[in-house]
Amino acid sequence: MQVTSFEMERWQSLHEHAVRLNLSESGVHPLSVAELAGIAGVDPGPVRLGYTQTNGSRRLRERIAALYPGAGPDNILVTTGGAEANFLATWAHVQPGDRVAIVVPTYGQTPGLAPAFGGEVRNIPLVEASGWQPEPGSAEAAVGREATLVVVTNPNNPTGAVLAEEAIEEIVRAAAEAGAWILSDEVYAGAEVEGERTPSLWGRCDRVLITGSLSKAYGLPGLRIGWLVGPEAEIERLWGYKDYTTIGPSALSDHLAAAALEPGALAVILERTRRIVRANLDVMEAWVGGSEGRLTWRPPDAGAIGFVGYSADVGSSELAERLRAEDGVLVVPGDQFGLDGYLRVGFGIERGPLEAALELVSARLEALGAG
Ligand SMILES: Cc1ncc(COP(=O)(O)O)c(C=O)c1O
Numbered sequence: 559m560q561v562t563s564f565e566m567e568r569w570q571s572l573h574e575h576a577v578r579l580n581l582s583e584s585g586v587h588p589l590s591v592a593e594l595a596g597i598a599g600v601d602p603g604p605v606r607l608g609y610t611q612t613n614g615s616r617r618l619r620e621r622i623a624a625l626y627p628g629a630g631p632d633n634i635l636v637t638t639g640g641a642e643a644n645f646l647a648t649w650a651h652v653q654p655g656d657r658v659a660i661v662v663p664t665y666g667q668t669p670g671l672a673p674a675f676g677g678e679v680r681n682i683p684l685v686e687a688s689g690w691q692p693e694p695g696s697a698e699a700a701v702g703r704e705a706t707l708v709v710v711t712n713p714n715n716p717t718g719a720v721l722a723e724e725a726i727e728e729i730v731r732a733a734a735e736a737g738a739w740i741l742s743d744e745v746y747a748g749a750e751v752e753g754e755r756t757p758s759l760w761g762r763c764d765r766v767l768i769t770g771s772l773s774k775a776y777g778l779p780g781l782r783i784g785w786l787v788g789p790e791a792e793i794e795r796l797w798g799y800k801d802y803t804t805i806g807p808s809a810l811s812d813h814l815a816a817a818a819l820e821p822g823a824l825a826v827i828l829e830r831t832r833r834i835v836r837a838n839l840d841v842m843e844a845w846v847g848g849s850e851g852r853l854t855w856r857p858p859d860a861g862a863i864g865f866v867g868y869s870a871d872v873g874s875s876e877l878a879e880r881l882r883a884e885d886g887v888l889v890v891p892g893d894q895f896g897l898d899g900y901l902r903v904g905f906g907i908e909r910g911p912l913e914a915a916l917e918l919v920s921a922r923l924e925a926l927g928a929g
Pocket residue numbers: 584638639640641642644665711715743745770771772773779783784
């Protein structure tokens with residue numbers, strides 16, 4: 559099996575701890591252990607660092623299940639981040655020659671992994687002019703009668719758009735007609751700018767797997783806690799795959815994650831995330847709005863990420879490299895999502911550094927003739 563480079567992950571891994579101003583992250587400024595301990599009233603000191611229940615402690619699975627109406631602890635498999643959840647689902651559902659329909663642009667994991675497992679990928683493109691929604695009929699065309707897996711990222715990365723109900727209905731209908739599983743990556747749910755949490759696809763059809771994680775909406779990526787939600791038999795089957803990957807979650811992370819998801823702490827953590835997203839969205843609106851049309855975007859519905867189009871005549875990878883090397887600012891180039899002429903700007907950092915970084919991006923674009 560050959561894998562192609564996961565360009566965005568490698569770009570971030572190489573540079574995010576070396577640059578002065580990091581706008582490449584898609585979550586909000588992370589909590590410290592002390593802050594989490596304070597919010598959740600938990601003392602990590604006595605946690606014994608043994609092996610854990612490998613599918614996640616019952617307490618943690620109960621807390622996760624409470625986020626999904628109708629789910630219980632046996633519908634949950636705790637994983638090492640959403641990344642392991644996506645990996646297990648793709649590994650278990652893609653055999654050589656299988657058709658995999660993927661809503662794009664998206665986080666590059668399933669588009670990279672599906673072909674490595676021998677899958678034949680068909681894209682369901684999101685269209686910016688339609689508010690980053692798929693064109694009617696495009697999901698049905700990509701899924702056809704053959705697809706075995708349909709991958710959705712909702713809310714979306716990199717656009718922050720939430721799928722419209724009509725688009726979800728078409729995807730669910732097309733998957734059901736093909737007998738395909740849906741893998742719905744919902745790691746940005748809970749980080750909505752306003753309104754309700756994005757409704758999960760859990761419960762919309764029988765063959766559905768949901769990916770969730772504490773990394774984005776909860777500001778806890780360093781815990782490396784994610785999960786799969788699915789029908790009991792399927793979760794049991796995927797647990798068998800997990801025995802071959804990471805065995806079980808870290809004991810400390812399982813304990814802290816369960817405390818973070820207790821109702822009182824959960825409310826405080828999600829409110830903090832929304833406060834950061836809303837406040838920094840204003841900074842982003844002012845930045846794009848002040849560019850006199852040289853920057854464009856459709857503001858995200860959820861997540862601290864903006865997919866910003868620019869008019870300078872320079873490729874996004876070259877632009878991102880110059881920003882990194884000459885200005886000390888790390889952004890994700892759009893072509894790492896297959897769309898050049900865009901930068902993914904993570905705006906979940908503290909306000910001062912965000913404003914400083916955006917000014918440097920504007921100055922660089924101006925120097926290139928289109929700021
Ligand atoms: C859509 C999506 N899914 C999954 C992940 C993996 O995140 P983690 O493993 O930290 O949960 C990311 C990270 O950026 C993502 O954007």
